[in-house]
Amino acid sequence: MLTIAQTIVDAIVAHARLDHPDEACGVVAGPAGSDRPERFIPMVNAARSPTFYEFDSKDLLKLYREMDSLDEEPVVIYHSHTATQAYPSRTDISYASEPHAHYVLVSTADEVDVEFRSFRIVDGEVTEEPVEIVTGEVE
Amino acid sequence: MAIEVSIPTILRTYTDGAKSVEATGATLGAVINDLEAHFPGIADRLVDAGSLRRFVNIYINDEDVRFLGGIDAEVADGDNVTVLPAVAGGA
Numbered sequence: 001m002l003t004i005a006q007t008i009v010d011a012i013v014a015h016a017r018l019d020h021p022d023e024a025c026g027v028v029a030g031p032a033g034s035d036r037p038e039r040f041i042p043m044v045n046a047a048r049s050p051t052f053y054e055f056d057s058k059d060l061l062k063l064y065r066e067m068d069s070l071d072e073e074p075v076v077i078y079h080s081h082t083a084t085q086a087y088p089s090r091t092d093i094s095y096a097s098e099p100h101a102h103y104v105l106v107s108t109a110d111e112v113d114v115e116f117r118s119f120r121i122v123d124g125e126v127t128e129e130p131v132e133i134v135t136g137e138v139e
Numbered sequence: 140m141a142i143e144v145s146i147p148t149i150l151r152t153y154t155d156g157a158k159s160v161e162a163t164g165a166t167l168g169a170v171i172n173d174l175e176a177h178f179p180g181i182a183d184r185l186v187d188a189g190s191l192r193r194f195v196n197i198y199i200n201d202e203d204v205r206f207l208g209g210i211d212a213e214v215a216d217g218d219n220v221t222v223l224p225a226v227a228g229g230a
Binding site: 027051053054060084097 | 149
């Protein structure tokens with residue numbers, strides 16, 4: 001299960017809406033091993049595409065160095081689908097490389113009712129998980 | 140002195156969980172061969188048909204090796220090599 005603060009959910013959805021019709025992407029980092037998504041880090045989609053996202057390679061290095069120095073890990077890796085449902089595509093599955101992360105997908109296909117779902121992607125296997133949205137800090 | 144190679148989480152199954160390992164070699168390709176000698180199977184995750192895989196980023200110090208000659212990029216003792224899988228996907 002993913003437990004995540006309402007403020008962070010709102011920030012992810014706002015980012016997805018802002019970049020629509022291109023895909024938006026980013027990370028929510030948290031203390032290593034804690035499973036607590038705490039630090040919202042929107043990333044630039046270097047592909048600037050409605051059907052693809054990729055973190056810029058320099059930004060990626062900077063992000064991982066920063067998380068390393070703060071003893072953090074990517075607890076959530078999020079991106080948006082802008083014309084399809086919030087479910088991992090074949091491309092998402094083949095490039096998923098953080099077995100401990102929650103892969104959050106947001107769909108902005110419906111402008112009003114934004115879909116927000118979370119998955120584990122391990123060795124090509126997708127498992128959807130419940131999302132618990134809490135107000136205030138995640139315990 | 141040797142070259143320090145940072146290993147991403149997903150490849151630590153090859154390195155007994157080590158976050159960083161030492162290797163030797165004058166080019167990135169030679170470093171990868173040296174890694175393969177100690178951690179069999181790891182090279183295939185980095186290289187496909189003699190070229191670096193598109194969705195694996197490798198950096199020498201702070202520079203993406205794509206701008207340094209790819210698999211032929213030169214490395215020197217004391218350099219840091221960082222491997223990071225791309226964070227990518229799409230509808």
